[in-house]
Amino acid sequence: MKHSQDYPLKARPMIGLEDEYPAGFVDPRHCHEHAQFLYASSGVMSVVTPHTSFVIPPQRAVWLPAGMMHEVSCRGAVSLRTLYIDPAHDTDPGSCRVLEVSDFLKALVLEVVKFPTEYDLEGREGRIAWLLLDEIRQMPNAPYHVPMPSDPRLVRVCQAIIANPADQRDIDAWSVLIGMSRRTFTRAFKQELGMGFALWRQQVRLMEAVSLLAAGRSITSVALDVGYESPSAFTAMFHRAFGEPPSVYVVR
Incomplete structure (x- = not known):
């Protein structure tokens, strides 16, 4: 480049x-x-x-x-x-x-x-x-980003989730992995990123979904690949986040 x-x-x-x-x-x-x-x-x-x-x-x-x-x-x-x-x-x-x-x-x-x-x-x-x-x-801003932490332990968690948005490990599992208590993890995550862990992970999943849809993947395969149990649950969350259905982003 x-x-x-x-x-x-x-x-x-x-x-x-x-x-x-x-x-x-x-x-x-x-x-x-x-x-x-x-x-x-x-x-x-x-x-x-x-x-x-x-x-x-x-x-x-x-x-x-x-x-x-x-x-x-x-x-x-x-x-x-x-x-x-x-x-x-x-x-x-x-x-x-x-x-x-x-x-x-x-x-x-x-x-x-x-x-x-x-x-x-x-x-x-x-x-x-x-x-x-x-x-x-x-031009208006578009909602295709997530904040990143500065704490190296939280960076490790966030990078792992960005690499695999379908990872279903919960706060307890991540806390053990990086040597934090659940309470410290929750407090530090919200303090650094301005949102809770679940909401941050949801945003990562939706960003990855936009990427996969634009690459020509089907809504069903994208929903499963980013960690949703069903295409309907994924579609509902996508619509709430972006104000339009995932079909808008599908390459035909």
């Missing part, structure tokens, strides 16, 4: 790149000197920062501020469009977020990634770049 230091902005608000990555590709932990807008026109990415784990389905994007350490992995083949953006245009420095991508924003991104590195800032290309920045600021 190409990094921003290879592409100086040269007094332009952004530059765009397009690339294709195979299933299983991992770009190890790193950061950029510029803010970064990662958009997968097809395929599903995972992005992990020190504080948050994101899943980015197709037609969504993740904003990473300058200097944010992160690792990117591709669940399947990914068509990636990347914008490196001058940090001066970051309206919320230090904050990562997943964004919805409208058809209009998608069209602008696909146009900008074709621009030469030193595009005409005063002409059509420059006007499109500024408009694209305005559109990014207008």
Whole structure:
């Protein structure tokens, strides 16, 4: 994966790149000197920062501020469009977020990634770049992330669940595994992550479900693979969380 230091902005608000990555590709932990807008026109990415784990389905994007350490992995083949953006245009420095991508924003991104590195800032290309920045600021956040703890013991638990969302071990089992009492585990988990263990695990399962559905898996197989006992229970929970049924995310 190409990094921003290879592409100086040269007094332009952004530059765009397009690339294709195979299933299983991992770009190890790193950061950029510029803010970064990662958009997968097809395929599903995972992005992990020190504080948050994101899943980015197709037609969504993740904003990473300058200097944010992160690792990117591709669940399947990914068509990636990347914008490196001058940090001066970051309206919320230090904050990562997943964004919805409208058809209009998608069209602008696909146009900008074709621009030469030193595009005409005063002409059509420059006007499109500024408009694209305005559109990014207008996009609503999307709920495809979970917070990550800083306590190494809780990190161990959370990483295991992210790796296998169907893991059914309860608080008692996890507490024994990492050498905590149940009471300490419960208190520390909620204090660090702002939610209880059950809700956090539910969010991980739903994020994994979005990823699998976008990869073409059936609702039934996804429900079982992320730990639900039946497709109906999974569908009900999915609808409550996202406001729409899982069928919306199925690739046909």
